[in-house]
Amino acid sequence: MRNIILGLVGVGRIGVMHANNISALNGILHPRGLNIHLRLTDVATDHAQKTAADLGAEYLPSVGELIASGVDGLVIATGTATHPDLIRAGVDAGIPVFCEKPVALNVTDSLPVVDYIKQNNGVVQIGHQRRFDDGYLEAKRAYQSGELGWIHSLRAVTCDMTPPPVEFLATSGGLFRDCSVHDFDILRWLTGREIVEVYAKGSNNGDQAIGDVGDVDTALAVVTFDDGTVGTVSASRYNGAGHDVRLEIQGSRRSLMVGLDEHSALTSAEAATDFPAGEPHRTFAERFNQAYRSEMAAFVELILGERENPCPPEDAVAASRVADAAQESLVTGAPVKVDLGSSR
Template sequence: MKVGLLGAGRIGQVHAVSIAGHPESTLAAVSDVHAPAAEALAAKFGAEVRSSDEIIADDSIDAVLIATSTDTHSGLIEAATAAGKAVLCEKPVDLSLERARACLAVAQKNGQPVMIGFNRRFDPSFAALKSAFDAGEIGKGELLAVTSFDPGPPPMAYVKVSGGIFRDMMIHDFDICQWLMGGTPETVTAKASSLVDPEIGKAGDFDTAVVTLTYSDGRIATIRNSRRAAFGYDQRIEYLGSEGMLEAKNMLENQLVKSTAAGVTGAKPMHFFLERYMPAYAAEWDAFMKAVASGARMPVTLEEGVAALAVAEAATESAKTGKTITL
């Protein structure tokens, strides 16, 4: 499969490794609004530098991976599917739920496969938890707790265009809840503050948040996010069921545990997502490739991407108004 990569920033560079490293895909072309970034990445993998429009219009390119700024995602999904290409697009679908719904309607009409890049579903530990749950090992799921703490906040220039913590950061956790709970919640209640950096608050965003999701049958999910964890990248899931509990714990820098008279110590969690989730990105791309080749349902559909954005918008409204939002 010949692939065009739209976007050569940090996440585009991660995806380039997966595309080029897969035995059945070739990174054919790269685009970016910042030409030096596209040139450097293309040179590294022997690809051409072209504009996004040129890549989409090229009939020899079978698929595109969209890793551009979020406000361009919907338009590129529409254009690529109209050109007959399979699409893997980074999350979120858009900054606007209304625009994302319009994109969904166009993509459905165009009839090409679209997958949204919620890479955490493909993390080996999280995938094992999902498999154990689906196998009935803890009975009926009742209470889900998701923790996601970054080691530090992103640059303010990014914060100002990110769409806010719920659309940018916690949307991963909304998708995890959708994946494990089997659908969208009935109500969304969010509490949020700016404790890490006052500039984030001045920009109208939050850096510390807790969200409670309730489902129509009474099940509950809680999500905790923070832009600051001094000890590293904290990524955990606990799923309590009628017959037990499943836990996916942090990936550590190493597995050494030192036990002495002074105490018992171990390593910190991996520092950030680039270390923590590289295997997940490779597995995500492999799952996309297999779905395109077989014609199977995409592992993370565009509809699921829109649903996660709907929860993010509800959480944003709840945090700002203090009200519980019914979806």
């Protein structure tokens, strides 16, 4: 039985979710002769110690001690501002790194980190979990196989049931950067094409405090791909029906919808139609529970050298470039060309 030790930095909301998923990996990977151990740290000492005790994990007082303890991989689930230094620390230690998106607070700050990773032959997987969702995977397969024909329209939707705290929104960079960036990433990943232009509009009909910190609670972006294909990306903080994440792909032969199941946060206006009948998801954690688990299993496979990096930092930066353009368009009211940089 081979032991794999993962070190986790940060046990806030998403960090605790990753901690639970790492602990659950044994049930998935044990038949392959792998035994997963978790070590964690956080500046919130009491909470970190309790989380470790609850999961049978080991608590260490600092990031330095965590890395020095001999972990096989580093999982970063801290605030965005800390990502660059923690990524560098993992790269310096010569271990693969998993980091929640984004790489840094903005594209400008991300580029030196990406360069550092390359210069030091680092291995860093960024957390865009939708790439592991069964629906998105099937959509990509269907498109690449030619079953859909050529795509004429794409419509991506991400709507939260309730908004996050205004304190978070004040530093998140805006709705397109903290929410729709997942849609921008998945559209690039699925189609294999670049988004070259964005035209965005937004509104504020909810809590005025959201507008006061410079954000909007609802937004729509029209995106144009490098082959002329068009699509829309819409987002909202106030979808009372439930957490709603969908992607509609309309092709010349077939159309396909990701996220249309018994838990979809919508109802039909047609008579005698009771689909979907299930309870809608309330947060992203339930909607992407399977994807988050698969994402962490993929990180273990990356550590073992059994797969290519499923989400390199260059891809995350490319999605952030689109989000930046969308935010700029939202402010200026004009279409914005996406700075493609060296994203491919």
